[in-house]
Amino acid sequence: MSGKAWGGRFQKSAEAWVDEFGASIGFDQQLVTEDIEGSIAHVTMLGECGILKADEVEAIKGGLEQLKIKADNNELEFQVENEDIHLNLEKMLTDLVGPVGGKLHTGRSRNDQVATDMHLFLKKRVVEVIALIESLQDAIIAQAEDNVETLAPGYTHLQRAQPISFAHHLMTYFWMLERDKQRFTESVKRIDISPLGAGALAGTTFPIDRELSAKLLGFSTVYQNSIDAVSDRDFIVEFLSNGALMMAHLSRFAEEIILWSTDEFKFIDLDDSFSTGSSIMPQKKNPDMAELIRGKAGRTYGNLMGLLTVLKGIPLAYNKDMQEDKEGMFDTLHTIVGALKIFEGMVRTMTVNKNVLHTAVHNDFSNATELADYLAAKGMPFREAHEVTGKLVFTCIKRGIYLLDLTLADMKEGSDLIEEDVYEVLAPEAAVKRRHSLGGTGFDQVKIQLDKAKALRK
Numbered sequence: 001m002s003g004k005a006w007g008g009r010f011q012k013s014a015e016a017w018v019d020e021f022g023a024s025i026g027f028d029q030q031l032v033t034e035d036i037e038g039s040i041a042h043v044t045m046l047g048e049c050g051i052l053k054a055d056e057v058e059a060i061k062g063g064l065e066q067l068k069i070k071a072d073n074n075e076l077e078f079q080v081e082n083e084d085i086h087l088n089l090e091k092m093l094t095d096l097v098g099p100v101g102g103k104l105h106t107g108r109s110r111n112d113q114v115a116t117d118m119h120l121f122l123k124k125r126v127v128e129v130i131a132l133i134e135s136l137q138d139a140i141i142a143q144a145e146d147n148v149e150t151l152a153p154g155y156t157h158l159q160r161a162q163p164i165s166f167a168h169h170l171m172t173y174f175w176m177l178e179r180d181k182q183r184f185t186e187s188v189k190r191i192d193i194s195p196l197g198a199g200a201l202a203g204t205t206f207p208i209d210r211e212l213s214a215k216l217l218g219f220s221t222v223y224q225n226s227i228d229a230v231s232d233r234d235f236i237v238e239f240l241s242n243g244a245l246m247m248a249h250l251s252r253f254a255e256e257i258i259l260w261s262t263d264e265f266k267f268i269d270l271d272d273s274f275s276t277g278s279s280i281m282p283q284k285k286n287p288d289m290a291e292l293i294r295g296k297a298g299r300t301y302g303n304l305m306g307l308l309t310v311l312k313g314i315p316l317a318y319n320k321d322m323q324e325d326k327e328g329m330f331d332t333l334h335t336i337v338g339a340l341k342i343f344e345g346m347v348r349t350m351t352v353n354k355n356v357l358h359t360a361v362h363n364d365f366s367n368a369t370e371l372a373d374y375l376a377a378k379g380m381p382f383r384e385a386h387e388v389t390g391k392l393v394f395t396c397i398k399r400g401i402y403l404l405d406l407t408l409a410d411m412k413e414g415s416d417l418i419e420e421d422v423y424e425v426l427a428p429e430a431a432v433k434r435r436h437s438l439g440g441t442g443f444d445q446v447k448i449q450l451d452k453a454k455a456l457r458k
Contacts, residue, residue: 016080022320025078027327028085032071034120035085038113038196040064041216043104045197049209052103060104063097085117086110107208109200111230111318116196118326120217122239123191125333126184132340133181133246134457137174139348141453144170148446150354151361151428152267160364163428164441166357171446173253174453180246187242191235194219198229201317227317233307233325240304243332247297250339254290257346261287266356271349274342289346293339300335303328361428365393367403370431371422378417388414 014022040061047057067089070076082088087110094101144167154164194214197204203226214222223229260267270287278284310324368389375385392414396402404426411418424430435442439449 020080022083023080024084024323024326025080025082025088027330028114028117029078029088030330031085031114031117031121031326032076032089033068034117034124035089035113036064036068036071037120038116038217039089039104040068041213042108042196044216045209045213046103046106046206048212049207051106051206051208056100056103059097059100060093063093063101066096067092084110084114086113107199107204107206108197109230111200112195112198112226115198115230115232116194116217118236118329119191119193119195119219122235122329123188123218126188126191126239129243129333129336129340130181130184132337132344133177133184136340136344136347137177137181137453137457139344140170140174140177141450141457143167143347143350143352144174144446144450147352147354148450149443150352150357151432152357153361153364153366154441160366162369162441163361163366163431165432165443165446166352167450168441168446171449171453173249176249177246178453178456180242180249183242183245184239187235187238189220190238192220193235194222195229195232196222198223198226201227201230231317233311233322236325236329237304237307237311240300240307240328240332243336244297244300244304246336247293247300247339250343251294251297253343254294257290257350258287258294261285261290266353267360268353269351270346271351273349274346289342293342296335296339300332303332362404363402365396365403367426367428367431368393370425371403371418374422374425375415375417380415380417 043052043057043060043064046052047054052060067076076088076092078085078088079091082091090101090104093104147166147170150166151163152166152169153160154162154169194210194217196213196217197208197210210222214220223232257268257270259265261270270285270290272285274287274289275285276288278286306328307325310321314321371392372382372385372389375388376382380388392403392406392411395410396406404423408418408420408422411422432441433443436445439445
């Protein structure tokens with residue numbers, strides 16, 4: 001006899017190392033609260049439907065409530081031989097309340113039970129992730145409000161392009177995160193579905209009320225197909241996808257923070273709380289937290305690809321392969337929660353070196369487009385204006401100066417259309433102010449953008 005809950009037809013037990021390989025309790029114990037909640041709802045429904053007697057329901061619920069208290073206090077001890085969170089809790093329950101505990105599993109299977117657990121788990125955690133995204137957005141807004149008129153070089157190809165408001169650059173990440181938040185929010189609709197009562201795959205002969213158990217658990221609806229209920233892992237794939245895309249955004253932001261904090265840029269100083277030193281070089285201040293976030297993006301991509309690969313070739317309905325849906329989910333959740341918390345603190349406490357940024361934007365050719373636009377506004381075809389400006393830039397490069405250092409006579413060698421007012425046009429402050437197009441970097445537009453962002457956070 002195998003001694004397992006499912007061991008009636010088995011005459012032989014697996015060796016311990018085989019049990020250990022097949023067990024999931026090492027990681028699915030994180031579902032302990034949700035498993036107990038699902039069981040309480042299920043047994044309550046069994047009582048309401050007359051499937052179990054009132055005293056049986058009372059005894060089982062009493063035992064589950066005791067287990068919940070112990071779980072909250074981290075007092076439960078899980079055993080590998082009981083395989084997973086479901087059988088571990090069932091064994092603990094029967095130890096508490098006796099054989100009646102075995103009636104809890106009436107009208108359900110571990111297949112719909114584990115799916116229910118994960119729906120409950122993700123429904124709670126996605127709400128927590130959204131709150132953390134909003135905290136990071138608040139930190140970005142706070143830094144942006146303090147840097148609306150801080151000039152910075154804007155880049156394309158990591159080459160100086162045009163002067164911008166530093167706040168405008170920071171707010172780019174606010175809007176990336178806003179889309180991330182929308183994706184997580186929208187995904188709740190597909191998480192908020194109850195598989196409980198679908199059984200192994202075909203439903204059950206017991207007169208259960210799936211809509212009642214769903215209501216007791218706070219689900220909005222139930223799966224309409226019992227096979228789909230136990231086979232669906234779309235909601236986890238979607239969570240992993242949303243997490244991976246958000247980590248791509250955070251990784252890009254981390255890369256810029258890493259660059260900005262170097263001696264070559266010196267645009268920002270990171271707070272000591274989010275930096276580390278070197279064991280051999282005393283002068284070092286390394287942006288390790290930003291680097292870790294950049295690196296951890298890769299593991300979230302791996303978790304997404306891992307589950308997609310697991311799912312792509314398995315037939316309906318449940319297969320043991322689907323046990324591989326959990327570790328990646330837990331890991332991505334842990335990773336994105338940590339990354340969001342770290343980033344919020346890192347952004348909120350970083351010091352923006354406004355003088356360095358001011359010097360940088362005045363010692364480059366990021367105002368070259370202003371000269372081309374100036375000539376185009378005076379009637380010169382833009383392509384010709386582009387060439388004239390390029391030649392003047394080349395002149396400056398040969399002489400080791402910048403456009404604002406050229407005399408008016410030098411300018412006129414490029415075109416007689418250039419007048420004294422060109423110096424006002426070429427000033428980086430003026431270049432930024434003039435960009436009034438919707439969503440542009442003009443100071444007034446950035447303030448409008450901030451107002452819209454803050455309205456979203458109310």
